[in-house]
Structures are given as structure tokens and as C-alpha cells.
Amino acid sequence: MERNLRTLPALHQECLHHVSPTHRRTNPTRVSGSRNRDHLNISVLDARYNLLATLESWSEIVVEQLGVTAPARSVPQLARFLTQHLPWLAAQPPAADFAGEVESLVAELRSTIDPDPHALQTLIRQCVVDNCAGTISASPRNTGASKSRSIACSAGHSWEMHEWLTLRQLMEQQRKGVPA
Numbered sequence: 001m002e003r004n005l006r007t008l009p010a011l012h013q014e015c016l017h018h019v020s021p022t023h024r025r026t027n028p029t030r031v032s033g034s035r036n037r038d039h040l041n042i043s044v045l046d047a048r049y050n051l052l053a054t055l056e057s058w059s060e061i062v063v064e065q066l067g068v069t070a071p072a073r074s075v076p077q078l079a080r081f082l083t084q085h086l087p088w089l090a091a092q093p094p095a096a097d098f099a100g101e102v103e104s105l106v107a108e109l110r111s112t113i114d115p116d117p118h119a120l121q122t123l124i125r126q127c128v129v130d131n132c133a134g135t136i137s138a139s140p141r142n143t144g145a146s147k148s149r150s151i152a153c154s155a156g157h158s159w160e161m162h163e164w165l166t167l168r169q170l171m172e173q174q175r176k177g178v179p180a
Helices: 002-018 032-039 042-066 075-084 086-090 095-113 161-175
Strands: 125-126 135-137 141-143 148-150 158-160
Touching: 002 042, 002 075, 002 095, 042 075, 042 086, 042 095, 042 161, 075 086, 086 095, 125 161, 158 161
Parallel strands: none
Antiparallel strands: 125 135, 141 148, 148 158
8 A cells, every 4th residue: 555655646746747748749740739728538547546535534534533634735745745644544344445536546547558459448427417327438539530539428418639638527517416
């Protein structure tokens, strides 16, 4: 468990190199970088978000139960904080849940850094459109003759890449039970 917690900040940092394909960032013939936003690796953004949210959640439990000062809202600080309080966490009833979540985070981050090219598309959330039973895919796809990229649900709703942050907020609200 300690090894996994100590590994998380480096994996979190390494993921930054995989948010946008290198050939798009360094192409010297491009005059404007305005279209680079259409080439985001959503699974990397999702993994980084999941990591921060999970570490924050477990840190809040430690802060509430032990009455200690909360760490800064950064992956290195949160991981260090949880490592310092690992003996206490390991003695608690949800220790196995904590260990499983941290192990899953390490696996998720590693898979975004070195993805399996033969892996199936990952489905991430139920569609945010009211009464839609579709699932939103984390893998953007090319659409139309212009080859623009979009995110779509299995029922056919779609969003352009520049709408990802708004869509992400809607999915998080839905996860928390807040109506869209």
C-alpha cells in the first residue's frame, strides 16, 4: 500500500505527457495551436481527476476522524498525507476498500501512460441527457468529412471536444445525484 501511495504522484505527473499526442504539440508546420484542444486524451484527464477526487475523499476521512489539518489539494500533498496516516488507515474497517481503490488508481494511471492497443473502448458514465439510457464513451471519435473529434453516448447524443469540461461537470453532478 505504501509503495502504491508513493508511486501515485509520479504517475500523475507522467500522465501530463499523454494528454495530447506529441506529434500534434510539436508539429513545426502548424501556425496556430487553437485546434490542439480537439486532440485531448480523455482517459488521461479522467484518470487524473479520479486520482485527485479519491485521495481527497480518503484524506477528508482522516482529517475528520483524527482532527488533523487537511493537506493542500494536490496529488503529492494528499499522497504524502495518506502515507503518513497509513498505520491508522490500515487499522480501520474500510482498509481493504482503501487498498483496493489505491491499487485501482495505480492500474488506471499506468494504463493511460502505456495503453493496451487491443483493449476495448472504456465506457465511463451514463449519458447526462434526461431519460437517456445510453453510456458516454471515453474514447473520442472522428466525425464527418471534416474529421473533427467528438464524444458520444451509445444512444447517439454527441458533444464536441471543446465541450468536454462542461460535460465532465454534468457527469460528476449526475454521479452525486444532482439533476442536470
